[in-house]
Amino acid sequence: MGHVLCATGRARAAGTAALAAAYRIAPTDPDDADGSPLSLCGTLLVQAALAAARHGDDKAAAVRVDEATELAVVVGDGQDHHHTCFGPTAVALARVAVDVERGAADEAVARHVDAVGRDGWRWLPPGVRAAHLIDAARAYLQTDDPVNAARVLLDADRTASAEVRDRPAARDVLADTIRHPDAPATVLSLAVTLGVS
Template sequence: MGAAERPNQRELPIGRQVAQWRVRRRMTQQMLADRLGKSKSWVDKVERGVRTLDRVSVLHDLAGVLRIAPAALLDPARPPTVTVGAVDGVEGVRAALAVGEPSGWRAVGSGAEVAGRLGHAWLTYQHTRYSQLLRILPELLAVVRHAAEAGIIETGTLVRAYRLTGQALVKIGEAELAWLAADRAVTLAAGEPRWCAAGTVPLAQALRSLDRPQLAYAAALAAARQLAAEVPGSPAARALHGALLIEAAFAAADQPDTAVGLDPGTADGLLQQAAASARLVVDGEDPEWTGFGPSAVGLARATAAALAGETDDALERYARLSTRPGWRRLPVEHRAAYLLDVARACLRVGDLLAAGRLVMMAEQTAPAEVRTRPYARDLVTGIIRGGGASSALIRLGTDLGTA
């Protein structure tokens, strides 16, 4: 959310500020209550102004959970300071998206160097090194922007840089800022189908993270249709086309009862189309950093089944897929993210043991995917609160500050 879009927080009571920051961090009132060791009713009363925050210790606890400085609640005019984990680099990325150039950055003189730096950043993402990625993104954006303005690289390379930024921000729970980065990518694409498709991948992810499945579905499907004419001739286009179909399928499966014009069969139809594209893609060949291929479609089917509440089917599909060679060819980020998505679905239907087991498998696959993402911490909190946590998960929860 840009500065122009933010309400004037000077005029907001502290309870309203708490509610706004809670929504920005993608927490329900129950999630916030669980992290604070309070009741949902307590949070509701604070946000409505019925209960005042008159203890400094409670104010500090609340600010810590919301990942802002306590002074941001006491003095809304002061810019909020992010205080926890990998999100320490968010403000630098925010400044870079405002077309600010970090101090000490240097322009590069060749397209090969730009491509090399961007490729290194993508590998950093796929290996779940989110803290490191956030540190390098501000300078990378400045470098790629300068190179595009100088004609050293094509605009599509800058679109990819914004796409990477958007996907990374979704991971760390900054979906609104991810939306801004994705919007930059789509705007730069200027109607070119392949570049527009690249920018729409993080846009759909951000919209789903903000609980807007209808918009995610519409955006992903529109971009996929625009790209469809290029699918037969280009491996990169096929990969992006398939990735967009998967995003649309997830949006349809996650909340089919609230997505206008969708029904539970929509996701399956989209995944059948993705499978057709995947037949022409080899697992591990990833020209657009999508991870798309036959194995990714198989995992997407498992995830869609889980999102639709069919967790037994999802677990059976996962068990089969995880023994195949293509599973190991997927980036660790891809594998761990799928495990967390299915874990969330298991938690929804009350299968706490399966949810806990999947979270621990994700932690073994890519520790940073679990230890960095607020999404994962909320999962761990929910499982522990539900009484279905193993001793290993409780130890993990203690490390994460959720137990």
């Protein structure tokens, strides 16, 4: 529901829905809970953080990501309770996405470099990694670095091509990248293949 509300421009409602669901399933003592409810709760907190960032509420976004971080530490990386992939690395990727949404590109790039260097990065499904690389490309473009934006877009295409080829947001980032006067030729061939101009 949160994804649908965000996609229709109702980020505030999406955040409210995700937060209400997260708190409803949150265990009373996270230290005594198994990873399953913590993963669901943490994933919903991440969604609430992203919705808050899209709505322009940086403080709420930061609070939600911090709450998710606490749960992620208990769950750990390498788990996939309810197919959430929730853990410290997933929350690190969420921080990048929040930074991109709020226009803190330098922070987003630094967090991206840290996140992909974690052991948990390789445990994430290819689609999750590719989606993150698209966020990283947005961050690189915000810092006026089309070379690294192109590099991570090409990595995303190699990792899970459907994420780049089928997602409108990815195609938009690709279009923005190739319009940059310093865009490398390597990304132009991907754009031609996809019919992006």
